[in-house]
Amino acid sequence: MKNPMNYLAQNNEVEIFQHAAENHLPVLIKGPTGCGKTRFVEHMAKKLERPIFTVACHDDLTATDLVGRHLMNKDGTYWQDGPLTRAVREGGICYLDEVVEARKDTTVVLHPLSDHRRVLPIERTGEEIIAHPDFMLVISYNPGYQNVMKGLKPSTRQRFVSMSFDYPSPEREVVIICQESNVDKDTAQKLVTLGGDLRRLKDHDLEESASTRILIYTAMMIKSGLDPKEACSACLAQTLTDESETIAAIERLIQIYF
Amino acid sequence: MEELVGEFWHKLITKRVSTEHSGAKVNLTDLNSQLAPFYRALGGAPGKVIEGASARELKLHRRFLQRVAGTHRRTNIAWQDERSVRLPPMHAIFPDKALNEALYFWLTALAAQLPTIKHWFVDNQHATLDLLKSKPGLASSYYALVDAILPLRPDLDKLEGSKLIREQAIQQALKVPGSVANLPKASGDPDPIFLWLYPEPIHGVSIDADDELDDSDVENQEEQAEQLKGERKEAKRTNDSKETDGLLVFMLESLGTWTEQIELDRPQEEDVDVNAAAAAEDLDIITLSRQRRAQSAKIKFDMDLPAPQNDDLAVGEGHRLPEWDYKRSSMLQDFCLIQPMLADDALPAPVPDRLKMVANQLRNRFSALNFQTNWLRRQTQGTELDLDSCIEKISDPNDQLEKQNFYKARSRNQRDLSCLLLADLSMSTDSALNAHQKVIDVIRDSILLFAEALSGAGDPFAIYGFSSIRNKQVRFNLLKNFSEPYSDAARGRILAVKPGFYTRMGAGIRQSTEVLQTQSTHKRLMLILSDGKPNDIDHYEGRYGVEDTRKAIMEAKRKGIQPFCITIDEGGNEYLPYLFGDNGYAVVSDMTRLPTLLPKLYLNLTGQS
Ligand SMILES: Nc1ncnc2c1ncn2[C@@H]1O[C@H](COP(=O)(O)OP(=O)(O)O)[C@@H](O)[C@H]1O
Ligand SMILES: [Mg+2]
Numbered sequence: 001m002k003n004p005m006n007y008l009a010q011n012n013e014v015e016i017f018q019h020a021a022e023n024h025l026p027v028l029i030k031g032p033t034g035c036g037k038t039r040f041v042e043h044m045a046k047k048l049e050r051p052i053f054t055v056a057c058h059d060d061l062t063a064t065d066l067v068g069r070h071l072m073n074k075d076g077t078y079w080q081d082g083p084l085t086r087a088v089r090e091g092g093i094c095y096l097d098e099v100v101e102a103r104k105d106t107t108v109v110l111h112p113l114s115d116h117r118r119v120l121p122i123e124r125t126g127e128e129i130i131a132h133p134d135f136m137l138v139i140s141y142n143p144g145y146q147n148v149m150k151g152l153k154p155s156t157r158q159r160f161v162s163m164s165f166d167y168p169s170p171e172r173e174v175v176i177i178c179q180e181s182n183v184d185k186d187t188a189q190k191l192v193t194l195g196g197d198l199r200r201l202k203d204h205d206l207e208e209s210a211s212t213r214i215l216i217y218t219a220m221m222i223k224s225g226l227d228p229k230e231a232c233s234a235c236l237a238q239t240l241t242d243e244s245e246t247i248a249a250i251e252r253l254i255q256i257y258f
Numbered sequence: 259m260e261e262l263v264g265e266f267w268h269k270l271i272t273k274r275v276s277t278e279h280s281g282a283k284v285n286l287t288d289l290n291s292q293l294a295p296f297y298r299a300l301g302g303a304p305g306k307v308i309e310g311a312s313a314r315e316l317k318l319h320r321r322f323l324q325r326v327a328g329t330h331r332r333t334n335i336a337w338q339d340e341r342s343v344r345l346p347p348m349h350a351i352f353p354d355k356a357l358n359e360a361l362y363f364w365l366t367a368l369a370a371q372l373p374t375i376k377h378w379f380v381d382n383q384h385a386t387l388d389l390l391k392s393k394p395g396l397a398s399s400y401y402a403l404v405d406a407i408l409p410l411r412p413d414l415d416k417l418e419g420s421k422l423i424r425e426q427a428i429q430q431a432l433k434v435p436g437s438v439a440n441l442p443k444a445s446g447d448p449d450p451i452f453l454w455l456y457p458e459p460i461h462g463v464s465i466d467a468d469d470e471l472d473d474s475d476v477e478n479q480e481e482q483a484e485q486l487k488g489e490r491k492e493a494k495r496t497n498d499s500k501e502t503d504g505l506l507v508f509m510l511e512s513l514g515t516w517t518e519q520i521e522l523d524r525p526q527e528e529d530v531d532v533n534a535a536a537a538a539e540d541l542d543i544i545t546l547s548r549q550r551r552a553q554s555a556k557i558k559f560d561m562d563l564p565a566p567q568n569d570d571l572a573v574g575e576g577h578r579l580p581e582w583d584y585k586r587s588s589m590l591q592d593f594c595l596i597q598p599m600l601a602d603d604a605l606p607a608p609v610p611d612r613l614k615m616v617a618n619q620l621r622n623r624f625s626a627l628n629f630q631t632n633w634l635r636r637q638t639q640g641t642e643l644d645l646d647s648c649i650e651k652i653s654d655p656n657d658q659l660e661k662q663n664f665y666k667a668r669s670r671n672q673r674d675l676s677c678l679l680l681a682d683l684s685m686s687t688d689s690a691l692n693a694h695q696k697v698i699d700v701i702r703d704s705i706l707l708f709a710e711a712l713s714g715a716g717d718p719f720a721i722y723g724f725s726s727i728r729n730k731q732v733r734f735n736l737l738k739n740f741s742e743p744y745s746d747a748a749r750g751r752i753l754a755v756k757p758g759f760y761t762r763m764g765a766g767i768r769q770s771t772e773v774l775q776t777q778s779t780h781k782r783l784m785l786i787l788s789d790g791k792p793n794d795i796d797h798y799e800g801r802y803g804v805e806d807t808r809k810a811i812m813e814a815k816r817k818g819i820q821p822f823c824i825t826i827d828e829g830g831n832e833y834l835p836y837l838f839g840d841n842g843y844a845v846v847s848d849m850t851r852l853p854t855l856l857p858k859l860y861l862n863l864t865g866q867s
Binding site: 060062064069070071072076077079124143144145146147148149150193197198200201204205207243245246248249250252253254255256257258 | 291292293294295296298299300301304363367392393394395396399632633635646649650652653654781783820822839840841842843844845847848851858862863864865
């Protein structure tokens, strides 16, 4: 990878994000997994010259993990800011990736930060921090059916400027794959066409679409010398499903390109 | 005796003239589950199925022996219409099995590339060319097929005149697709080109079915048609339901010629009334194999309720539910009478042998959910220290000494989730899915495996089925309720599930909502297993049914219940987003996979959260 912050815009997302940042508004990004959400936020952080604090959310995440906790050393206890508190205090983008994975009570701490108040009360220390002007809250999630039970509460959603991402257009995806993996254009083109074929199987034969990320992985494996068919089989067929018949069908598809 | 001799002669002679290689035979049924995703991935319409084509008669120049033996008179060629792709039920053209397989994949790719044919000779070449250009791997298999097929085509040395010119053109078109603009004229049909798609036959016996199942004097004809099962025969469904008044009608249209010189032999008899089924058989024209609505028409006629002694036991007096009338924008209070039914005569039964293995696997896999643990923090008792709580104790200026909550404890199954499965048991589930199964059979297996999986998971669950006959008869079949443990008694009831009547979905959902509300879990999931739009024989159809269902779903959501719909209706994408939201449903196009998909879907939906 040449530059880990390289980002190829899909649409007017850069402009929207800049406006939100100027107006101190929080941003919600939705889109399928591996379509470039994280990359975009990292890119914007660099562009706006703000530090970024990324939290990958999971179901064991607590508000403490975001806000901070007391720790101990030889002198006794001391307070350690969590990533959210640091972003609020020092200024920077706090990016909560896959936010629906977090338990509901966790997101409640976000409320006073995501409206006009822009404050973070810390119960443990009795402190109430007013957000730094460069503080920005960004959250992302995948709205696929796997997450319908989780979802975001409307009261949370309505505090955000929202953008919807999808996989890049074929032309852009070819460029991205070439850039990220250094594979030749012809191979990238084939992978993108194959990826498009596989995406048509979503909702019928596959639960998940082939992401840009997984196509890049495939390209990297090919670039480093693995036989393209084997790379596709390992990264795509086997990754996307456990159904032997669907795997067989995907192997057939791979064979018509490589 | 005479018959025996005849049969022997037939066998002998068929063997001699057969140009097929039975050792390398590949059956469509064995490959279909790969061909279908392959087709969809290449851009084929997701709703189309791939099925066996019946033999079509071609005017072939047959060798004498072949003519006597009768083989080759009918040839299996590939074609498609809006509903399905028809491929030969088996391929044994080549001595090499891999080539016979490759031919299936080739034809499937071609079908995705060439959804409609305008000019048979040119379109096939162009579609081939496009595929070869964009899919290098497919190109090599195509040229291998061409190399193998050319020797099987008529020998150019033995042809002359216009037939020679025509055959040369065809062979050239196969070798260098796109290079021949016209098919030279010659008498008779050219030998079938197995690498190409043929146009759909223009004429055939037309069988029309409509959702409106209104009258009955076609009953006989329809039943006859239904007897002729098996591979898909040529038929055409007319779309004009007005013209036929929504009845099932056989119409014999004048049989003409196909474009591109492929002629269907004219039928001997034109009188369909006499014996429609026989006529259809003679013509190689039958349909109804998958037209579920059409099949359900039959059931309409014996739709009077089962005699009480044969019916499930009605439990209690029934229960009144409202219904939403969108035209008046008002709730009709107590409009529906829902009747809980219990199959009291269903004997307790174990998991059938054929499902045992899967059931065990599912139970094991799902029991992992049961052991999912969470740490409960700040407990007064527990297995480990809760450091956060300890440190807080030390650092907190206004400490309350009496709170001794320094421990973390593991809790079992914190999923805190209950699920109700509501299965649509309308009569459309009585239709045939394939040669061995009806839709209801697959639904039954699906419900059973779902129950096995959930019993492993330990999540509280209930299973109900529903069907209706107007608003006063909404039957709510109890298969397993929340409070009873899952046992052979419940299995017996599930295994006894049978098709019911119509689909008053709103009432089914409202009743399920009430049942789910008795559960005190944090999350409550209502899974609806559906096979089509809401409808009943009264005004409950079209928009009315959809609006009422939507209302019922919104009410459920407001009460903190998460509905999710799994449908086997290919057309589901049209109306389900309106009912359940974009991500609130899943369409399962390959029904036979439903039994394994349903538990998986549950896992995905309820995840680890
Ligand atoms: N527009 C883009 N420009 C550059 N790289 C991209 C773009 N979209 C996706 N990628 C690549 O795809 C990978 C996965 O994207 P990521 O942002 O991690 O996905 P997500 O956060 O949506 O799951 C990235 O590592 C990057 O290599
Ligand atoms: Mg990400």
